[in-house]
Amino acid sequence: MTFTILSTGLLGLLAPPLRDLAYLDPGSGSILLQLLIAGLLGFLVLMRSSWSRIKSLFRRGPEPEQEEDDEPSDSES
Amino acid sequence: MTNRPIRRVEASFRDPSGFLFTRDGVLYRQINRAYQDEYERLIDSGLYERLARAKLLVPHEEVDEPSAAADAAFKVIRPEQLAFISYPYEWSFSQLKDAALLTLSIQKKALAAGMTLKDSSAYNIQYHHGRPILIDTLSFEPYREGEPWVAYRQFCQHFLAPLALMSYRDVRLSGLLREFIDGVPLDLAAALLPGRTRLNLNLLLHLHLHAAAIKRYAARETPSSVAGRQMDKRALVGLIDGLESAVRKLQWDPGRTAWAGYYSEATGHYAEEAMTHKVALVESFLDEIGPQNVWDLGANTGEFSRLASDRGIPTIAFDIDPGAVELNYLECVRRQEEHLLPLVLDLTNPSPGIGWNNRERKPILDRSKPDTVMALALLHHLAIGNNVPLDRLADFFGALGRWLIIEFVPREDPQVQRLLSMRKDIFENYTQEAFLSAFSSHFHVRRSEPIRKTARSLHLLEAR
Numbered sequence: 001m002t003f004t005i006l007s008t009g010l011l012g013l014l015a016p017p018l019r020d021l022a023y024l025d026p027g028s029g030s031i032l033l034q035l036l037i038a039g040l041l042g043f044l045v046l047m048r049s050s051w052s053r054i055k056s057l058f059r060r061g062p063e064p065e066q067e068e069d070d071e072p073s074d075s076e077s
Numbered sequence: 078m079t080n081r082p083i084r085r086v087e088a089s090f091r092d093p094s095g096f097l098f099t100r101d102g103v104l105y106r107q108i109n110r111a112y113q114d115e116y117e118r119l120i121d122s123g124l125y126e127r128l129a130r131a132k133l134l135v136p137h138e139e140v141d142e143p144s145a146a147a148d149a150a151f152k153v154i155r156p157e158q159l160a161f162i163s164y165p166y167e168w169s170f171s172q173l174k175d176a177a178l179l180t181l182s183i184q185k186k187a188l189a190a191g192m193t194l195k196d197s198s199a200y201n202i203q204y205h206h207g208r209p210i211l212i213d214t215l216s217f218e219p220y221r222e223g224e225p226w227v228a229y230r231q232f233c234q235h236f237l238a239p240l241a242l243m244s245y246r247d248v249r250l251s252g253l254l255r256e257f258i259d260g261v262p263l264d265l266a267a268a269l270l271p272g273r274t275r276l277n278l279n280l281l282l283h284l285h286l287h288a289a290a291i292k293r294y295a296a297r298e299t300p301s302s303v304a305g306r307q308m309d310k311r312a313l314v315g316l317i318d319g320l321e322s323a324v325r326k327l328q329w330d331p332g333r334t335a336w337a338g339y340y341s342e343a344t345g346h347y348a349e350e351a352m353t354h355k356v357a358l359v360e361s362f363l364d365e366i367g368p369q370n371v372w373d374l375g376a377n378t379g380e381f382s383r384l385a386s387d388r389g390i391p392t393i394a395f396d397i398d399p400g401a402v403e404l405n406y407l408e409c410v411r412r413q414e415e416h417l418l419p420l421v422l423d424l425t426n427p428s429p430g431i432g433w434n435n436r437e438r439k440p441i442l443d444r445s446k447p448d449t450v451m452a453l454a455l456l457h458h459l460a461i462g463n464n465v466p467l468d469r470l471a472d473f474f475g476a477l478g479r480w481l482i483i484e485f486v487p488r489e490d491p492q493v494q495r496l497l498s499m500r501k502d503i504f505e506n507y508t509q510e511a512f513l514s515a516f517s518s519h520f521h522v523r524r525s526e527p528i529r530k531t532a533r534s535l536h537l538l539e540a541r
Contacts, residue, residue, distance in 0.1 A: 022195060022227040023091065023092055023093060023094075023195065023196075024091070024195070024196055024227065024228070024231065026225075026227040026228070026229065026230060027230040027291055028294045028295070029230075029287070029290035029291035029292065029293060029294040029295065030225075030229050030230035030233075030287065030290065030291060031225050031227075031229075032290055032294050032303055033282075033286060033287055033290040034225035034226065034229060034308055034312075034316060035225060035303045035306045035307070035308055036290075036303060036306075037282060037286075037312075037316075038225075038306070038307075038308040038309065038312035039312070041311075041312040041313075041315030041316050041319060042309060042311045042312040042315055044315050044318075044319070045311050045312070045314055045315040045318065046311070048318075
């Protein structure tokens with residue numbers, strides 16, 4: 001039932017058929033779940049980036065260059 | 078030169094992109110022609126260089142070594158060699174968590190370079206110089222806009238489900254990874270997790286709804302509601318972000334584990350002077366033998382393991398207590414230690430061979446052998462706590478390494494008395510003389526020193 005609710009509320013885009021098969025069985029349920037929640041996930045990313053933009057308007061000083069990256073050891077020079 | 082015998086690695090058979098083999102004790106990876114385009118993309122996109130330089134992916138060299146299956150071969154590479162292969166069911170909570178975060182971090186960098194991980198097995202991560210690293214160079218494939226993540230289920234089974242179970246239920250549930258070779262089935266995880274995990278959006282989506290989706294669509298046609306739907310890149314990034322956020326928020330506090338307070342609180346049986354003397358003895362034994370590597374069995378939080386690893390000796394600190402291993406690992410991270418690897422191991426039931434033909438994941442004692450074994454305050458737990466006769470203990474240690482630094486804790490010691498307090502003393506034979514006599518069938522006794530202020534003694538034995 002949850003899926004019916006989710007799937008009716010989400011954007012469906014016209015798309016090419018799923019890729020030729022992976023060497024591991026990705027699981028049809030796992031693939032379908034991702035397609036069903038894709039709209040929600042995209043929306044959350046959009047929300048998060050808008051929110052951080054709004055926050056930055058009120059932040060004093062120069063905006064820190066921070067992408068969503070986490071590895072402190074991964075300094076790219 | 079092509080006649081030198083090769084051995085294909087038993088764990089390396091699923092992916093048609095290539096496989097691992099050894100020749101003269103050196104590990105190589107054959108890349109098959111089927112993977113040529115993907116490999117060239119990995120290199121040409123700069124992704125390999127970026128990941129290897131950041132120590133996220135094992136570095137390799139392309140070599141002229143003859144391939145192991147020439148008809149399929151595109152290239153042979155020699156990855157940087159690892160000292161020891163450990164498995165996720167031997168990791169503490171934070172070790173599995175760091176491996177999960179590494180996988181997601183690599184996936185994000187791959188997506189930024191137009192590639193994606195085609196698998197996300199916890200076995201593809203190893204601990205190397207103190208940090209997790211991806212060892213499967215053939216895990217990447219080009220990302221195609223619109224496609225979901227094919228390794229999503231594997232990630233949830235190998236990482237998210239066991240971490241959530243360890244965090245919300247019991248840290249010992251990591252043992253499920255030993256039972257299930259491809260990770261914890263999500264319906265099992267969902268059934269075992271407390272209901273309140275449904276209130277966490279990411280756990281709701283990636284474990285509970287995911288488990289329901291797998292069950293619901295196991296044997297069905299694609300429903301018309303998703304036909305023609307795709308997952309744009311922003312959604313895919315959102316998926317990885319969600320998984321990352323879920324993993325980051327999972328916590329486990331080792332608190333007062335069975336052994337973690339052993340040294341700090343038990344001053345009664347570990348008077349400072351005794352401890353200092355024991356440290357000095359272990360140090361002098363280590364300096365005398367100069368080990369190639371050390372396995373510290375029953376290492377607790379690694380106080381004595383560090384006597385070896387701080388000398389630059391590659392050391393593995395095994396303990397049965399996941400809390401002690403967790404504290405040890407956190408200390409390794411804090412001190413950025415490169416030579417110490419803490420692992421969970423129950424010596425009374427060591428990791429067996431599992432997976433295909435029982436050979437896919439090797440028994441721990443078949444993976445490598447130590448040069449030097451330390452067994453401090455351990456023997457009485459095995460001999461009395463687990464009723465293992467001394468001659469069998471001698472057989473076990475005799476088959477391990479050349480050197481053995483072993484502590485004998487006699488019957489009158491308070492720790493042994495505690496083990497005996499509620500049970501019949503059937504251990505008349507448990508004496509230092511009987512111990513040395515049993516072990517002398519496998520070892521020469523090089524040194525025997527009493528530990529000051531205790532009835533204990535420390536012995537340096539060399540295999541016959």
